[in-house]
Amino acid sequence: MTYCVGMMMDRGLVLMSDTRTNSGVDNISVFRKMFSWHVPGERIITLMTAGNLATTQTVISQLEERMKEPDERQNTLFKSSTMFQVATEIGRLLRETVGERQEANNTRSKFTASIIVAGQIKGMEPRLFMVYPEGNFIEASPDTPFFQIGETKYGRPIILRGYDRSMSLEDAVKLTMVSFDSTLKANLSVGLPLDVMVIARDGFEPLFERRIMADDPYFQAISSSWGEALKTAFHSLPDYSFSAKYRA
Template sequence: MTYCCGMVLDKGLVLMSDTRTNSGVDNVSVFRKMFTWEVPGERIISVMTAGNLATTQAVISKLEERTKAPEDRHVSLLEAPTMFQVATEMGQLLRETVRKTQSENNTKSRFTASMILAGQIKGMEPRLFMVYPEGNFIEASSDTPFFQIGETKYGRPILIRGYDRAMTMEDAVKLLMVSFDSTLKANLSVGMPLDLLVIERDAFGKSHEQRIDSHNPYFTAISDVWGEKLRDAFHTLPDFSFDGSG
């Protein structure tokens, strides 16, 4: 399984993904799920993937090829005039890849995938998209300021309660770490290391990039303190009573 999350802030974009893939408890591997292309000072584009590994790797490889040798009828990620067009090209490629793989394997469900696309092109706003296996996509908005793919349910409650578009990048990273810690604790199919990418508004490059492993002291502190504070909060809640007053 997978867990990836991207959020839009007033100050830019923050992305985080896990790296675990597995086909059973005895077959666990680490694969990068976050991929980034940039033209320093002009644009940065990042993609996070979830779903069938062969499908997502095929899409990423094709996108990489197009940045080096664009096809006549397709636009390279490094040349597309808008992030909307990048999302359109990516959606079409994902749909074609899923359809081809399903046809070759005579199935309709095993080879699906979804992606989160984030980035900024000079002269435009930072933008965040969710791209579906059917090729269609939606863009983040004030009503939906963050996207999750993969194993989303365990890490979602803290995002809903803690997210604030005006928060600092540092607080956004802290919020994502709590979200990922909650997911790691609840689901063994999501695993470390984690990949973190911060894209500050108008930086057109990686403001901060980091791989966070299980020995990372900050992540360990976040996990320990969060668990302790949750237990403290639980014990401060009003007591239940079986005499009818609770």
């Protein structure tokens, strides 16, 4: 499994992914699911992947191969003039990769994957997309300003309650850490280390990029104090009484 979150904030984009892949519960590995490229002062593009690992690695490898040939016309990440074109081309690559595997194996359900595409190109707004295995995609908006892929449910309530697009980028990282902590506690197939990428609006390079290891003191502090903080929150709510006379 996987858990990735991408959030659109007033001040930029905050992205976090886990690194655990598994085939069953007895075949667990660490693989990077976050990939980022930038041209200082001009563009920054970050992807996060969930789903079949062979599929997502193929997509990423194709994107990287194109970058190594400077005259390649289809250099999606560096030559596309808008983030919309980037998402379109990644969708095309993803659909092709999934389709080839499905056709070769005469199956429809396997080999699928999803990709969160985030970034900004100079002169335009930061943008955040979720690309489906069918190659189509949706874009974050003020109504739905964050995307999750993989094991999305355990970590969703705290984001629904805590997200505020005007919050600082540091607070947004803190919020995603709490969301990851809830997920890690409930699903063994989501695991540390975590990759974090923070893209400040008009920065065109990573403002903050970090691999959070299991011994990270901040993540440990969040993980150990969130339980207590939740209990305090719980006790701050009005108490229930079995008497029928309760009025809030």
